Amino acid sequence: MEIETSKNPLLLSKVEEPAKTPSGWRIIWRELVRDKVALLSLIFLVLITAFVYGISLFLDQEEIVTVDLFAIHQPPSADFWLGTDYGGRDIFGQLIIGTRNSLSIGILVTVMTGLIGIIFGMVSGYFGGAVDNIMMRIVDFFMILPFLMIVIVFVAIVPKYSILSFSLIMTAFLWMGKARLIRSKTLQERELDYVQASKTLGSSNFRILFTQVLPNLSSIIIVAMTLNLAANIGLESGLSFLGFGFPESTPSLGTLVSYARNPQTLQDRWWIWVPASLLILVLMLSINNVGQALKRATDARQRRG
């Protein structure tokens, strides 16, 4: 058969569209429409993220965290929408900057742990044998390290804390779960015939890993990362609350809530800690709702749509 590329009628004729089967996005969308709570959560998340990142462009962190002795413990007013803390610093500004910082850390840690987990887990699960054994022992080693204690030590020895360095420390101790999850799924995928078939076509192992196995893992990766995002934001807030996260000069949701450790603040000055606490609660719930909807969308038996 001789076919000339330029004159081939097959390419020139308009190829009719194959019948639409629901694509991944469509299934997710259907699931969200059925689950109104998840849809609301998603809208809320998008709005709050856009709002926080948008507003914080116009806010100056330096100015907000500067102590103003004439405005200590002001209740909410027209000047200070959510009042001020014991340093006379605007709570509203801190809330915006703090939410931005917390979200940034959450996303950064989720993406970094995700990347390490995916690569580590896929290589370990796909090659198996001795490679798998060694890599999983490394995971075990990281698992037994006392995470909190090491973070406390790091806080003590690292002089200048930034979002990046804090994320790196958290990442170093949070990627193992992801690696294990991905490994176990890769072990399953590896045994399927399409992997063998791809080998018989002459594809190299890395090509098979990243062009064939990875797309087939994408659903669980998306679900795991979404649910992890909530956990990571919570973890950062928790550490900051305990005083092992950011200093007060870098507000986060956790530092705002930590003001409530002072009994007087807890009792009389609700405006300092209630908004941040509520925001943490709502953010966690929303992310988890969306995550659950995604999870159902990836499993045909649990779908509502």
Added chain:
Amino acid sequence: MSKELLKIENLKTSFRIKDDYYAAVDDVSLTVNKNELLAIVGESGCGKSALAFSIMGLHSRATIEGNILFKGKNIANLPPNDMNKFRGKDMGMIFQDPLTALNPLMIIGDQIGETLLLHNKNLSVNGRKVKVIELLKKVGIPRPEYTYNQFPHQLSGGMRQRVVIAMAIANNPELLIADEPTTALDVTIQSQILDLIKVLKEDSHAGIILITHDLGVVAEMADRVAVMYAGQIVEIADVYTIFENPLHPYTRSLLNSVPNSDETNSRLHVIQGVVPSLQNLPREGCRFSDRIPWVDSSFHEKNPVLHEVSPGHFVRCTCYKHFYFPHESKEEKQNVIS
């Protein structure tokens, strides 16, 4: 250049089970010539697929001993990178189950195109698409340009098997291994797929190894037949000899087990016992002896080897000389042989 395409010498593929190695393929030697279809038959678990996987180098955790000479080059235990130069280009494989042999998340066109991309670097994107559509047409897919953009789950089993075949033949391989290509399909589709393989063979003059347990398929398709039992080849001959003059007790039992419409006898012949599992395989003596207990054990060889009874016809063990079916009388049988 000889006609010999693939020559396997004393191949032994062993798997590790609980710190011990067990040979799933044991002392297999065979050759495949150009433009020849060699059928490998045997029960489930006798090592047919293990043999095919050994040739393609797909076993990740097995020890392979012996030589696999492909066009004179030994490809046994070749590192994957060197192997990838052959796989997909000079040798292709058709898998048993078309439902799992395709990546569920890739469109058909990309899956077939991948092997073209890997072995035919100077093909343009458009040229590749034309080639893929041409291939889809060749394997008899009715609307190739439409199927190009479909996902595997949108196709029927027969269509998927055609796609799998298109993947295997994309680069006109000289050796094609079909591992039970029709097992997962219904009978009408089976015959279509087999016809397709026949046509491909006539077109490309490739050597084909067809693994099956359907003797009807063998009679229809094969030039030569190798019968495998418990990891060994027990009889190998051209297709006429196998059906006209089968010698090994296992081959004869197999042929006797095929339902025959002419026969008035209502009961089918059944081979006694079961195939021993890999761990319980007898390592000495004739491996089939347990399943023909009525044949005196002294008739079996201690270490059965392949005997050439006539040119190109090999039989393992000497027990075939004394074998008879229980319902035949012993004397009658021995008269036939002598």
